[in-house]
Amino acid sequence: MKKIYHLGTCTTCQAIIKETGIDKKGFEMQDIKTEKITPAQLDEMKNRTGSYESLFSRRAMKYKEMGLKDKPLTEKDYRQLILEEYTFLKRPVVFVNDKTFVGSEKKTIEALKNALS
Template identity: 45%
Template sequence: MDKIYYLASCDTCRKIIKSLPKNHNLKFHDIKQDPITVEQLEQMRELSGSYEALFSKKAQLYKSMDLKNKTLTEEDYKKYILEQYTFLSRPVFIIKDKIYIGNTQQNMHQVMLAFANV
């Protein structure tokens, strides 16, 4: 099943969800209300190739915890994402076993193309 991991309180996520085609068949997963599991994160890592690709360096905690001045390993990225939902780059779409991470214009274009090909 196609899925979106998002944050309901995030304005950007809400705007993106409103822009989705009406015929989408997504399962919505609010990562604040329902934290992601180890299994879900591992599936995302398999599709993306790394935990770092899923990690948001734009998160306020990234700066406040001074993580930008530390050398993080894949295990560190995994640990931080599981401990604090804000470290997951949002939104994360899984459509037909392909993953789309983040809200860049290029990424959202790829998501819309994926819906067009469903």
């Protein structure tokens, strides 16, 4: 399976897609703002990464707005927050066959490039 969950308006996601050529490599592309993540899709991401927390973005503006940094969050909380608000998904999330890449850290993007070459 070749799929990317991204945000079409995110310049970081756009740069990663361009840099890796994902848009030209037959990937199914899902813009999470226009096509919401389903509970089944999120559960599949969790099964591939091991936790909902690993998929959760603490950089989202709503993280501070909602005062979440001061609250202890459980796996159930992370799942619910991501499903309710797309900006809480760390992005992009890329599936390349049996490998999964989450986020925009330099080492993650390098590993993604290696998997694609």
